Amino acid sequence: MAKSNIVVRATSLKDFRFWLLAIAAGLIAIHLVLTYRTDNANLLVSSMVFWFVVSYLIWVKRYTLNLKVSLISTLLGGVLLGVVLLKSTAITGGNFLRLYPFLSGVGVALLASGFRGMRQYWQELTLLFFLGVPEVLFPLFVDISELTARFSTTLLRFTGFDVARQGVFIHLPTGSVEVYSACSGLQTILQVLGFALLCMILVPMRSHWLQKLALFFAAALIGFVVNSVRVALMAHLVAAQQPEAFQYWHVGQGSLVFSMVAVMSFIGLYWWFAQSTLSAICNPLK
Numbered sequence: 001m002a003k004s005n006i007v008v009r010a011t012s013l014k015d016f017r018f019w020l021l022a023i024a025a026g027l028i029a030i031h032l033v034l035t036y037r038t039d040n041a042n043l044l045v046s047s048m049v050f051w052f053v054v055s056y057l058i059w060v061k062r063y064t065l066n067l068k069v070s071l072i073s074t075l076l077g078g079v080l081l082g083v084v085l086l087k088s089t090a091i092t093g094g095n096f097l098r099l100y101p102f103l104s105g106v107g108v109a110l111l112a113s114g115f116r117g118m119r120q121y122w123q124e125l126t127l128l129f130f131l132g133v134p135e136v137l138f139p140l141f142v143d144i145s146e147l148t149a150r151f152s153t154t155l156l157r158f159t160g161f162d163v164a165r166q167g168v169f170i171h172l173p174t175g176s177v178e179v180y181s182a183c184s185g186l187q188t189i190l191q192v193l194g195f196a197l198l199c200m201i202l203v204p205m206r207s208h209w210l211q212k213l214a215l216f217f218a219a220a221l222i223g224f225v226v227n228s229v230r231v232a233l234m235a236h237l238v239a240a241q242q243p244e245a246f247q248y249w250h251v252g253q254g255s256l257v258f259s260m261v262a263v264m265s266f267i268g269l270y271w272w273f274a275q276s277t278l279s280a281i282c283n284p285l286k
Contacts, residue, residue: 002268004086008116017067020112023081024055024104024108028055031051032047037273042187042191045251045256049195050101054124057124058142061120062226065113066120067119068116069111069112069113069114070114070115073115074111077109077110080103080106081104081111084100084102088100096200098131098132099136100130101128101131101134102128102131102132102133105121105124105125106125124191126201134190134193134194135191137215138186140245142186144185145181146168146183146228149184151171151228152170152228152229153165153232156232159232170231170235172235173239174239174241175239177238177240183234188227188262189220189224189227190223191223191259193220193223199266205273205274215269215270215273220260222265224260226264227258227263229258230255233249239248
């Protein structure tokens, strides 16, 4: 009889894991499909990478997860996922797609392990948070448009252009551009910061917290500089009266190119720093 009970419990646990896997896979698929339909290439690429890493992290520790739930946590997780799915049927903007991963992650974590088990998923939930939530919250309080306009104007002046700036407007003799909040580079900065966190979780380093803070600062600086170069290029294209090229680098695939350059630049920096740190540990000074 006891053996039979053990078999039943084991089977129930396997069924529970199967349903959790099915729910999580469905949520990921819905998010990627909806993101693809909105034609947001930056968010789509980031989502694919972050979802893959989160899935990998969960898979690695799948046998050590504590799957104990309570009625309240199950109800709350179910309601949260219900709201996410209901909202998915009528998307009116991009903000929901940025909140979707974190809300879904919290809902699945509540279903899987309850309130007490949430700590098991701190890495995964942190990654899902940085995937999109800061891009919704930061623009409400931070606007670096004028700073970007200043730096882009300086870049154009140093490269020999006759350029002037008035607030967020960059003026050239044959045209002007406005650096509004969506083009300020804040999104690129936050994207690179998210990948910085991803690198630190996937490839942790034995370094001082000040060094890690410096890497985050470098990530933000790379995102800002790369986007400022993009703004300077668009100002030049407006002045050169090339509207098709301007649209390509503004909202077309060109914007994705600059985001990829920023991300890959930081990944290269992080890889170099990781190798330097490892060499210093393996070959200490005598």
